[in-house]
Amino acid sequence: MKLDPTTIAALANRLERCQIEARDTTKITDDHPEMDWDDAYAIQDEILRLKLARGLRVAGLKAGLTSFAKMKQMGVDTPVFGFMTDDYAVPDGGECRIAELIHPKVEPEIAFVTKTALRGPGCHIGAVLAATDFVLPGIEVIDSRYRDFKFDLKSVIADNTSASRFVVGGRARPASELDLRTIGIVLEKNGEPVAFGAGAAVLGHPAAAIAALANHLGRRGQEIPAGTLILSGGITEAVAVKAGDSVTLKVQGLGSTGLRFV
Ligand code: OOG
Ligand code: MG
Numbered sequence: 001m002k003l004d005p006t007t008i009a010a011l012a013n014r015l016e017r018c019q020i021e022a023r024d025t026t027k028i029t030d031d032h033p034e035m036d037w038d039d040a041y042a043i044q045d046e047i048l049r050l051k052l053a054r055g056l057r058v059a060g061l062k063a064g065l066t067s068f069a070k071m072k073q074m075g076v077d078t079p080v081f082g083f084m085t086d087d088y089a090v091p092d093g094g095e096c097r098i099a100e101l102i103h104p105k106v107e108p109e110i111a112f113v114t115k116t117a118l119r120g121p122g123c124h125i126g127a128v129l130a131a132t133d134f135v136l137p138g139i140e141v142i143d144s145r146y147r148d149f150k151f152d153l154k155s156v157i158a159d160n161t162s163a164s165r166f167v168v169g170g171r172a173r174p175a176s177e178l179d180l181r182t183i184g185i186v187l188e189k190n191g192e193p194v195a196f197g198a199g200a201a202v203l204g205h206p207a208a209a210i211a212a213l214a215n216h217l218g219r220r221g222q223e224i225p226a227g228t229l230i231l232s233g234g235i236t237e238a239v240a241v242k243a244g245d246s247v248t249l250k251v252q253g254l255g256s257t258g259l260r261f262v
Contacts, residue, residue, distance in 0.1 A: 002035055026147060057086045065233065076156075088166055093258055097261075107239075108187040127214075134172040136172040137249045139257060169255075171254050185198070
């Protein structure tokens with residue numbers, strides 16, 4: 001760790017205020033180029049602490065930057081991990097208020113729900129599939145607190161990996177019934193297909209993103225508990241949205257989920 005607890009708390013507070021007030025900020029590595037990975041996750045942990053203190057609950061976990069399309073779009077090369085709180089959940093087919101966000105984008109993802117705990121190190125796709133209760137379509141709404149979505153890995157980790165809203169829905173099915181590598185997805189905006197892909201875009205197999213999360217948590221003495229909803233990461237580039245847009249994700253064999261921006 002390179003940053004002291006006071007600086008970590010101040011940076012967490014700055015990012016949390018930006019989220020609450022829907023305004024952007026410069027990336028924090030501009031002011032603290034010396035910060036390391038532990039500092040970045042410590043700032044994210046402090047944001048979680050602030051949210052829990054406001055009465056929010058953890059609704060799920062996420063992996064991000066798990067596809068080549070996303071890594072290329074954001075100019076980075078390693079997956080990142082974050083959390084979602086219950087105020088991020090949009091009901092299937094529900095509304096998401098643009099005024100509460102800075103510059104939202106949507107991502108098509110495969111969501112996993114665990115039935116048993118997963119603990120790394122050494123977690124792999126087989127262990128993830130054995131621990132998965134079901135998978136279902138999920139759309140993540142990301143909203144980086146950084147100006148123009150410009151960040152480096154440490155800054156985006158500190159910013160809880162741009163997490164802001166999510167919706168899951170469609171048909172929940174056991175992963176054993178599907179080949180998650182070849183499963184096709186279509187993301188539609190206002191009825192027009194805007195992004196397409198297959199599950200293998202995410203680290204070769206979306207379950208690999210869940211294994212990477214378990215291994216990341218394992219290094220920090222934590223695990224993925226049973227009954228956890230996890231977003232495995234955007235399969236395609238993220239797509240910008242504005243008020244009036246309606247977004248639907250169709251996943252082969254899993255039906256669809258969607259939301260409207262108002
Ligand atoms: C970081 C979050 C990326 C994903 O699914 O790849 C992410 C960002 O691009 O702002 O959630
Ligand atoms: Mg995502």
